[in-house]
Amino acid sequence: MRQIRPRPNYLGAGGWLWAGNYKLERYLYILHRVTGLGILLFLLFHLIVTTFFRIQGQAVWDSAMAFLSNPLFKTGEYLVAVAFAFHMLNGLRLILQELGFIMTKPIPPIYPYSDSLRRKRPWTMLIIGIIIILCLVFFYDFIVGGW
C-alpha cells in the first residue's frame, strides 16, 4: 500500500480570531490578548516620555505635553484607558474561573447539554457591565478635562 502524506490543516494564528460561530467567551479571549499587547505597546512609548523627557527639565516636558494634547493622542489615551479597564476586569474573571471559584461542579451530562461557562454566564455579564460603567466614567473625564 502506498504511503499517503496527510495534508496539514492548521488554522494558524488566524484561528485565534475566528474558527467558527462560537459564543462570547472565545471573543473575550481574543480581546484580552489584543488589549494586553496594545497596553504593552503603549507602555514602551509612555516610558520613553516619562524618562527621557522628564529628566531633561521643564521646557522639554511642557513642550512634550503640548505636543501630546493633540486630539488624536487624547483619543489614543482614552483607548488605552478602556483597554486597561477591560483587561483588568476580564483578567479578574479569568483568575476566578481558572482557579475554579466561579465554575460549576461536574455533573453527569443530561441533554440538552449546558457547559459550566454558559451556566455562569450571569457573572460574565456582570463583569462586562462593570467594564462599560468604567468606560463611561473615563469618557466623562476625557470630555470635561478638555478633548
Place this chain on the structure above:
Amino acid sequence: MRRYTYLWLMQLVSGVLIAVLLGIHMVIQHLEDILRFLGFNLNNPASWNSMIERSRQVTWAGIYIALLAVLLYHALNGLRNVILELTPSARTERVVTWAILAFGIVVFIWASYVPIALLSR
C-alpha cells in the same frame, strides 16, 4: 514542572497587584475632575509643578518602581506566551526567552533610575 506552575501563579498575583497600583495611577492621572467633585483637589497632575512635587516624595517613587516591576513581569511573560504559541523551533524559543529577559532587565534598570535620580533634584 514546578517552575511553570510558579510562572503562571506569578502572572495571576502580578495581575492583581497591577490592578491596585495602576488603578491608583489611572485615578490620579485621569479622574481628576471626579475626585475634585468628591473633595480631593489634585492641582492638575500632568503639570510640571505637580509632577516635581510628587517626584520628591519617596512613597510615589516607591509606588512607581513597584508598579514597573510587576507590570514588566506580567506584560513580558504574556508576550512570551503569545510568541511561544506560534510554536517556533526549540532554538528560537530559547533565543526569545533570553531576549525578553534581557529587555525586561534593561528597561527596569533604566526606568527606575529616573524616579530615584529625581528624588534628590
Place this chain on the structure above:
Amino acid sequence: MGNGKTEQITFRIQRYDPEKGTKPHSQEFIVPSTKGMTVLDGLIYIKENLDSTIAFRTSCRMAICGSCGMLVNNYPHLACHTQIEEFHSSRLTIKPLPNFPIIKDLVVDLMPFFEVHKSIKPYILRGDSEEMEDPTSEFSQSHQAMESFLQFTYCIKCGICVSACPTSASDKLFHGPQALAQCYRYCADDRDAGEPERFPVVSTDHGVWHCHLAGACSESCPKGVDPALAIQLLKRRLASRTLGLGKKKPPASTMPPPQQNKPKLPFPDFTVKQG
C-alpha cells in the same frame, strides 16, 4: 423513508484527492432531504447515488463512536447527530475538521491525536502492583467520589474540541482539551495514585498553561463532557499541589467482599402444581 415534503438541499463539500495532487476544492451536490434526515444520511445518499468517490468516516450513526466529526456551516458537529433541518438553510458547507491533517476529502488523520492521549497515561496507576495484576476484590469508591469526575468519562474521542480550541490552532505542541481533560479524569479518580507521573507531562511550557479559557471546546462538545471545566480543575489541582495546600488523600483501598449476613428470603411457593 420519512414523511412530509422533500426539500432540495445543496451540499457543498470540500474535496481533496492526494493521489491527484490538486489543492482542496469544493464540489456541490443536490440532495433531496426529508424531515428527520441527518447530515450523515445526506452524505450516504451522495455516496450511493451521486459520487461514489467521496470519502468520510462513519460507524455507529448514533453519536457514540466519534468517527463522523466534521465542520458543517462553520461549526464542528457529529454528522450523525445533526439534522439537516436544524440549520434552516438550503445550503450546507461541509469541510473536514480543522487542526488535523487531511487524508482525503472529509477524512482526517487522528493518529497524532491518539498519541497525545496515550502520552498522558489514560489508565489507573497505583503502587500496589500485586492487586492490579491479580485483583482479589473491587476498590471502594463512594458515589460522591465518582460524581466528581464522572462527567469527563463520557468523552468519545471525536476530536471536535481540538478543532474548536484557538490554542490548538497555532500551537502544534499543545496537548489539546481532550488529553488535558482526560488527565484530570484520571488524577481526580480516587482509585488512582498517578499524579506524580502525569503532572510533569502536562505542566510544561506548551501544556496546560497555554489554555486561556476560551471555552469553545466545552461549547462544541457533542456529548456535554465540558473539557474546559476539567482543565480549570486540573490547574487548580496543580497550583494547590505546588503550593502545598490541601491534603492529599491516599488512593482508595480494596473493599472486602460482602458478608453473608443478610437474612435469606424464603423460597416462593410453586405456582404450578408439581407432581
